[in-house]
Amino acid sequence: MPYLDEAATTPVRRDVLEAMWPYLTGTFGNPSSAHEVGDLARRALEDARRDVATFLGARPGEVTFTSGGTESDNAAVKGLALASTRGRHVVVSAIEHPAVLESAAWLARQGFEVTELGVDELGRVSPEDLAAVLREDTAVVSVQLASNEVGTVQDVAALAAVAAERGVPFHTDAVQAAGWLDLDVGRLGVQALSLSGHKLGAPKGVGVLFVARRTPVEPLLHGGGQEDGRRSGTENVAAAVGLAAAVRADRPDAAGVAALRDRFVAQVLGGVPGARLTGHPVHRLPGSASFVFPGRSGESILLDLERRGVIVSSGSACHAGSDEPSHVLTAMGLDREVAQTAVRFTFGAAVTAAELEDAARAVVEVVT
Secondary structure (H helix, E strand, O other), rough: OOOOOOOOOOOOHHHHHHHHHHHHHHOOOOOOOOOOOHHHHHHHHHHHHHHHHHOOOOHHHHOOOOOOOOHHHHHHHHHHHHHOOOOEEEEEEEEEEEEEEEEEHHHHHHOOOEEEEEEOOOOOHHHHHHHHHHOOOOEEEEEEEEEHHHHHHHHHHHHHHHHHHHOOOOEEEEEOOOOOOOOOOHHOOEEEEEEEHHOOOOOOEEEEEEEOOOOOOOOOOOOOOOHOOOOOOOHHHHHHHHHHHHHHHOOHHHHHHHHHHHHHHHHHHOOOOOOOOOOOOOOOHHHHHHHHEEOOHHHHHHHHHHHHOOOOOOOOHOOOOOOOOHHHHHOOOOOOOHHHEEEEEEEEOOOOOHHHHHHHHHHHHHHO
């Protein structure tokens, strides 16, 4: 059964499980405890922090472990805005993950003004459009590195450079890009970045927030002052160790996966009259192919494919079961009816050419 929904979650890697096991059994201490059992846990936590920092091209002190991408996005957008001395204006793109959009909506209820940047029909934000909306009182800009729905990759380095010229902190949600794209924060030019473990072979329930040093951020969780005061609460040592093992793993062959994706896209478009690829045809994640099938039902296609053993989704897992069309697709100019025909195929390096050929054949049979 081909599993083609890795944008929702990836399977946990065996080496990740093996790295975690000792910290779920014998070395189970609280890293804040002042005894040997706690000290062993603390050392493991700090080793994991160093590995993640190396992966991001950051300093260990700039890495905070969280419960996942949603918490990291909330902590970045709200935390940077609340700590800002510039003012009470926030900029986000219209196709952000709900964790960013709902954080911005919460800030709006606290008296902040929020500007949603539009995108073109391929899902890209223009640096010129960003420059046009920045103000003296802009506290933070947040633009996703890669779309979890259509796979479009933003030119975050160019966007962050525009914000830097005006002295505005820039956050990027890199959850979907992890494992595929270069996340060196220096090259990206960002002051904050979010990761989630379950998108690159670690378990659910662990994430990372990078915040550059000397960038003020207001913590959202208060208590014992763990994570250098940035995120109180007893750390999940085993999950942090697992995330570190995932980022140390060899990266997939992105070019090889992209070649398989392109063949799959060609087979679907060639076999289904009227089918359209959504997102940027070139600047997109290697293992991401999303389509709309005007005149059909995306949910029906999804269910029929599952009956044939092909596991896919109709868009973001966060919106599963919703009757509303994707905000990402409507922001890209698709009308509501067409947006509701969306089906998303996402896969990793383990997928085979034969599996994708079978999936393409199933799509053609189901839709036609």
